[in-house]
Amino acid sequence: MNHLEKIVNNIRIKSPLVQNITNYVVMNSTANALLAIGASPVMAHAIEETEDIVTISSSLVINMGTLSEKWVDSMLFATKKAKETATPFVFDPVGVGASKYRTATALKIIAAAIPDVIRGNASEIMVLAQQASSSKGVDSTMLAADAVSGAIELSKKLNNTVVVSGQVDYIITGDRVNTISNGSTLMSKVTGMGCSATAIIGACIAIEPDVHLACTAAMAIMGIAGDMAAELSKGPGSFQVHFLDSLYLLTDDILKDKIKLNV
Numbered sequence: 728m729n730h731l732e733k734i735v736n737n738i739r740i741k742s743p744l745v746q747n748i749t750n751y752v753v754m755n756s757t758a759n760a761l762l763a764i765g766a767s768p769v770m771a772h773a774i775e776e777t778e779d780i781v782t783i784s785s786s787l788v789i790n791m792g793t794l795s796e797k798w799v800d801s802m803l804f805a806t807k808k809a810k811e812t813a814t815p816f817v818f819d820p821v822g823v824g825a826s827k828y829r830t831a832t833a834l835k836i837i838a839a840a841i842p843d844v845i846r847g848n849a850s851e852i853m854v855l856a857q858q859a860s861s862s863k864g865v866d867s868t869m870l871a872a873d874a875v876s877g878a879i880e881l882s883k884k885l886n887n888t889v890v891v892s893g894q895v896d897y898i899i900t901g902d903r904v905n906t907i908s909n910g911s912t913l914m915s916k917v918t919g920m921g922c923s924a925t926a927i928i929g930a931c932i933a934i935e936p937d938v939h940l941a942c943t944a945a946m947a948i949m950g951i952a953g954d955m956a957a958e959l960s961k962g963p964g965s966f967q968v969h970f971l972d973s974l975y976l977l978t979d980d981i982l983k984d985k986i987k988l989n990v
């Protein structure tokens with residue numbers, strides 16, 4: 728069995744606990760996505776319990792979608808504890824560039840503890856790579872391909888993995904670039920698909936120490952579940968239901984058959 732397929736199986740076997748400090752919009756949908764793929768989500772943002780939860784978790788997801796100062800304190804404390812306990816963490820800089828507060832907060836989080844993975848859409852990654860100064864909101868106005876050179880620079884500067892999502896997903900670790908071309912346009916018509924991608928990255932880095940490979944598996948899982956769901960859906964409403972079912976029904980064999988990977 729190929730390594731990517733093993734990651735799918737291992738999530739099901741090990742059911743890693745994935746701690747999320749995430750946004751109000753997607754808390755439910757990303758918890759469901761994690762459960763459907765076989766991981767065990769916990770959404771815990773009170774600073775009083777952060778240390779305990781990080782200590783028992785296999786990975787940490789930090790998503791700044793709906794920010795406020797108390798949550799930022801919890802995020803900074805959680806990433807510090809993650810570093811102390813060698814717990815891998817992924818950061819989703821939702822809407823960075825849309826406001827001065829978002830940009831300052833994203834930079835503060837990255838400066839305090841470098842995330843093992845940063846996953847964003849093209850606009851967000853271009854702001855972090857200083858190739859753009861602002862963005863429209865939480866949706867990208869750019870193509871993922873436009874963000875690749877900046878993402879490579881960012882990944883080299885931080886010595887981590889940067890994932891740019893879009894019609895094509897780019898998984899970038901320095902000069903290593905994998906692409907995944909699965910997925911459907913319907914995914915951009917449902918809120919929180921990017922946040923789900925980040926959460927699934929959390930599940931994959933929880934069980935796979937090769938972060939580049941783990942992120943490739945995560946984006947393949949997202950894209951293939953998106954392909955399967957789109958075939959059954961009439962629009963965004965039914966897509967959400969079919970997407971969860973597809974994550975649940977995804978097997979190592981389906982991944983092997985459907986993956987559109989370029990290395």
Ligand SMILES: Nc1ncnc2c1ncn2[C@@H]1O[C@H](COP(=O)(O)OP(=O)(O)OP(=O)(O)O)[C@@H](O)[C@H]1O
Pocket residue numbers: 821847848849865866867892893894895896909910911912913914915917918919920921922923924946949950953
């Ligand atoms: N046009 C498309 N074709 C195929 N897949 C897509 C398309 N648009 C988005 N996706 C997929 O949807 C998921 C989310 O990516 P996207 O870039 O839209 O994230 P995002 O903008 O951060 O979303 P959100 O902030 O709403 O959570 C990824 O898995 C990506 O591959």
Ligand SMILES: Cc1ncsc1CCO
Pocket residue numbers: 750752753792793821865918919921922
């Ligand atoms: C729509 C929206 N606004 C803040 S977070 C979020 C979820 C998608 O990123």
Ligand SMILES: [Mg+2]
Pocket residue numbers: 821822847848865921922
């Ligand atoms: Mg997003």
